[in-house]
Amino acid sequence: xxxxxxxxxxxxxxxxxxxxxxxxxxxxxxxxxxxxxxxxxxxxxxxxxxxxxxxxxxxxxxxxxxxxxxxxxxxxxxxxxxxxxxxxxxxxxxxxxxxxxxxxxxxxxxxxxxxxxxxxxxxxxxxxxxxxxxxxxxxxxxxxxxxxxxxxxxxxxxxxxxxxxxxxxxxxxxxxxxxxxxxxxxxxxxxxxxxxxxxxxxxxxxxxxxxxxxxxxxxxxxxxxxxxxxxxxxxxxxxxxxxxxxxxxxxxxxxxxxxxxxxxxxxxxxxxxxxxxxxxxxxxxxxx
Amino acid sequence: xxxxxxxxxxxxxxxxxxxxxxxxxxxxxxxxxxxxxxxxxxxxxxxxxxxxxxxxxxxxxxxxxxxxxxxxxxxxxxxxxxxxxxxxxxxxxxxxxxxxxxxxxxxxxxxxxxxxxxxxxxxxxxxxxxxxxxxxxxxxxxxxxxxxxxxxxxxxxxxxxxxxxxxxxxxxxxxxxxxxxxxxxxxxxxxxxxxxxxxxxxxxxxxxxxxxxxxxxxxxxxxxxxxxxxxxxxxxxxxxxxxxxxxxxxxxxxxxxxxxxxxxxxxxxxxxx
Numbered sequence: 001x002x003x004x005x006x007x008x009x010x011x012x013x014x015x016x017x018x019x020x021x022x023x024x025x026x027x028x029x030x031x032x033x034x035x036x037x038x039x040x041x042x043x044x045x046x047x048x049x050x051x052x053x054x055x056x057x058x059x060x061x062x063x064x065x066x067x068x069x070x071x072x073x074x075x076x077x078x079x080x081x082x083x084x085x086x087x088x089x090x091x092x093x094x095x096x097x098x099x100x101x102x103x104x105x106x107x108x109x110x111x112x113x114x115x116x117x118x119x120x121x122x123x124x125x126x127x128x129x130x131x132x133x134x135x136x137x138x139x140x141x142x143x144x145x146x147x148x149x150x151x152x153x154x155x156x157x158x159x160x161x162x163x164x165x166x167x168x169x170x171x172x173x174x175x176x177x178x179x180x181x182x183x184x185x186x187x188x189x190x191x192x193x194x195x196x197x198x199x200x201x202x203x204x205x206x207x208x209x210x211x212x213x214x215x216x217x218x219x220x221x222x223x224x225x226x227x228x229x230x231x232x233x234x235x236x237x238x239x240x241x242x243x244x245x246x247x248x249x250x251x252x253x254x255x256x257x258x259x260x261x262x263x264x265x266x267x268x269x270x271x272x273x274x275x276x277x278x279x280x281x282x283x284x285x286x287x288x
Numbered sequence: 289x290x291x292x293x294x295x296x297x298x299x300x301x302x303x304x305x306x307x308x309x310x311x312x313x314x315x316x317x318x319x320x321x322x323x324x325x326x327x328x329x330x331x332x333x334x335x336x337x338x339x340x341x342x343x344x345x346x347x348x349x350x351x352x353x354x355x356x357x358x359x360x361x362x363x364x365x366x367x368x369x370x371x372x373x374x375x376x377x378x379x380x381x382x383x384x385x386x387x388x389x390x391x392x393x394x395x396x397x398x399x400x401x402x403x404x405x406x407x408x409x410x411x412x413x414x415x416x417x418x419x420x421x422x423x424x425x426x427x428x429x430x431x432x433x434x435x436x437x438x439x440x441x442x443x444x445x446x447x448x449x450x451x452x453x454x455x456x457x458x459x460x461x462x463x464x465x466x467x468x469x470x471x472x473x474x475x476x477x478x479x480x481x482x483x484x485x486x487x488x489x490x491x492x493x494x495x496x497x498x499x500x501x502x503x504x505x506x507x508x509x510x511x512x513x514x515x516x517x518x519x520x521x522x523x524x525x526x527x528x529x530x531x532x533x534x535x536x537x538x539x540x541x542x543x544x545x546x547x548x549x550x551x552x553x554x555x556x557x558x559x560x561x
Contacts, residue, residue, distance in 0.1 A: 011464060012381030016393065019378035019434045026412055026431040027400040033411035085309070092306040095299070103306055105547060106313050112543045113317065114493040116511045117532040120518070121316035124323055124529070130333045132319065164316060169555065176556035196294060211556065225406045228495045235518065245406045245496070252410050253500055265407040276402040 034269075037262035044256035055263035064239050064247075065264070071155060072224055072243040072268070078159040078166075079219045083212065085163060086170035093171065094178045104175075107168040115165060119232035122161045123148065126233075148234050154241040158229035165229075166222070170215045177211040178204065210282075217279045224272050244268040317536070324529035332525065343530035352505045353531055356513035360492065361538070363428045363509055368487035370433035372480050378434075379442030380468050384454075394443075401436045406496065413500055427501040428509070432491065438483050445479035446472055481549040488546075492539050510535040 038055055040048035059065040089107050093100055110118060125132045126147035134144040147157045181204055189199045227245040234241060242250065244264065252261035319333070324343055326336035347353055381387065382394050405412070412431060421427040449472060457467050473480070495511045502512055514535060517528040 008464070009387075012385040012387040012390070015377045015381045015468075019374040019439060020393070020397070022374070022430065022434040023397060023400050023436065025415065027403055027408070027436075028396075030408035030411035030415065031400075031403050033414075034408050037410060085312075088305050089309050092302050092309065095302045097299075097302060097306055103310065105544075106310055108543070108547070108550070109317065109540070110313055112489050112492075112539050114495075114511055114535050114539065116493075116495055116514050117320070117535055118316070120514070120528060120532050121320040124319055124333060124525075125316055127333060130331060132333060135333075164312065168313070172550070172552045172555035176552035179552060196298060221404075225404050227406060228493075231495070232515070232518070248406065248409065249496065249500070252413075258410050258414075262410050265410065269404070269407040272404055272407070273402065280402075 034262045034265055037258055038266045040259050042257075042259035042262070044258070048259070051259075055259050056267075058260070059263055059267070067240045068242055068244055068247045068264075069267070071241070072226075072271075074152070074155055075159065075162075075223045075226055075243055076220055078162050078223050079216050081159070081163050082166050082170055082219050083216060085167040086174055086215070087212075089167055089171040090174035090178055093175060107171055109168070110165045111168040113165065115161070115228035116232050118165050119158075119161050119229055122157065122164070123233055126157050126160075149237065151241060154234045154237050155243075158226065158233045161229040161233050162223065162226060166219060170219060173215055174208065174211055177208045181207045213282060214279070217275055217282070221272055221275045221279075224268065224275070320529055320532055320536075323526055324533045326526070328524065328526060343524075343526045344533065347527045347530040347534070352508065353513055353534070355506055356508045356510045357534065357538075359425060359507060360510040360535075363425055364488055364491040366429050367432045367491045368484050370429065371435060371438050371487040372484050374434050375438035375442045375483065376468075376473060376476070376480060378439045379446055380472060382439070383443045383446035384472075397436045397439055399436075401440075409496065409500060412497075416501055422501055423503040423507055425507060428491075428494070428498055432494075432497075435487075438487070441479055441483055442476065445476035449475045478549065479554075481546070482551075482554045485546045485549050488542060489539065492535075 037048060039050060039052060041051045041054070042048040093104050093107070097103065113121075126134075128134060128144060128146055128148060131147070133147065137144055145153055147153045185203055186199055189203050194202065225245055226243055227249065230243055230246045231249070239247070239250070245268070248261045248265050248268070251257050251264060322334070322336050323332060325339045325341070326332075326334075327338060327340045327342065330336055378397075382390065382397075416422055416427045416431070421430065453471050453475070454467050457471050462470070493511065494509070495515070498509050498512050499515065502508055505513075505516070508516070510531070514528060514531050517531055
């Protein structure tokens with residue numbers, strides 16, 4: 001490579017400078033700070049003051065912390081539902097039905113819908129009086145459900161929004177897996193007398209398995225990070241219906257307790273990190 | 289190949305599944321549209337007796353809503369533009385130049401992907417306040433102007449470009465920057481477009497961060513404005529539906545214009561990162 005210009009030794013750093021500065025200031029420094037804040041008494045009115053693990057001890061001793069954590073972990077149940085629906089969607093799009101292109105677009109519409117809009121639409125369906133879902137239950141002479149006020153429905157309702165908004169995205173990933181199965185392989189298996197189910201099980205599924213694992217990790221991470229759906233769909237529910245991120249928001253920006261919010265944030269970070277490292281490990285071992 | 293009876297059954301099941309999924313995808317939005325375009329005299333949550341633009345025209349009179357629409361458009365496009373530009377700049381030396389600390393820097397950049405924005409929202413807030421960006425649109429644009437994911441995506445795209453073209457340009461006397469601009473960028477255009485589309489979708493929907501850093505109504509983006517409409521008990525809920533429709537239309541139009549950049553294998557590549 002020719003290096004005619006004097007400043008060429010500096011050139012790589014100049015290209016990297018804007019992006020690296022932004023990442024350093026708004027990601028790296030905050031990551032170090034959140035760890036530090038979690039070890040301080042720090043509110044809107046006071047500067048951080050070192051208190052060691054006091055925040056964590058108070059978290060552990062408080063009832064709401066464990067309920068919040070349990071709710072966040074329960075929210076992970078949206079992952080199997082997402083996998084089931086996105087897999088079904090991928091199969092229907094891949095089966096070359098009539099209007100396949102239109103199907104793909106329609107399944108993707110929820111993905112581009114702003115979450116607050118999605119949550120409002122679902123809130124209207126889930127209204128306890130006059131909502132479509134409860135009207136349907138009444139038709140079947142089943143009791144109405146308190147979708148927006150009572151547990152466990154206050155978790156299930158936002159999960160419906162997450163499912164609705166997410167399946168089109170994961171469908172695209174799984175579709176990539178289905179499209180990567182060589183047709184010759186299917187045909188060869190069919191010629192050897194394999195039935196549809198056998199082909200699905202022994203040819204398609206092995207190709208899809210790594211992507212299914214990936215999808216479950218990625219959707220688990222975003223389930224742990226959920227905020228919009230809870231904040232909007234079940235607006236105003238008490239503390240014991242919340243998951244981790246809405247509680248971080250509540251502690252920090254409603255109550256002004258930055259130290260406590262940071263300790264909760266760090267706890268969530270630790271849980272998410274397990275999933276991220278799993279993701280990294282699986283991706284690496286597959287590429288290697 | 290002739291179709292067996294099993295084939296026909298499977299296809300019938302697939303059509304049934306597709307119909308169900310279409311209902312699921314379109315249903316909630318359709319109900320929102322019913323709410324937004326039905327007269328106040330109708331029962332909420334039914335099929336409208338007649339369609340009316342009254343709710344949409346009422347909410348359109350709200351200065352705050354029009355300001356929010358403008359703010360959302362500005363923030364979304366500036367953020368997406370910066371995302372593509374800064375990622376493409378940073379990815380170039382990572383893919384094509386040899387320099388000290390390249391490997392370490394790349395790993396560090398990737399590592400930031402593991403830190404969820406939701407976890408570090410408190411220190412991000414104090415930094416933004418410290419820089420005097422609180423309650424400005426800059427607070428939305430600057431921290432969101434780079435994603436490690438974007439840098440990764442661009443680097444992959446650059447690595448896939450054969451070096452012959454650059455060599456040819458270099459022999460013709462093109463500078464390094466010129467090569468980036470007139471060889472690398474055009475050849476990586478599909479990836480850059482995909483990154484732009486992802487950024488637009490994400491920025492348009494953003495709720496938590498703007499909620500944290502915006503205070504004045506004149507700076508609100510659409511999701512924050514809609515959130516505020518929901519919070520006022522006096523608000524006719526149909527107005528919130530109408531505002532939601534106004535938030536939905538631009539992104540749907542954008543999506544139909546840009547959907548050819550959303551190929552399944554781009555998604556698979558995206559999550560692998």
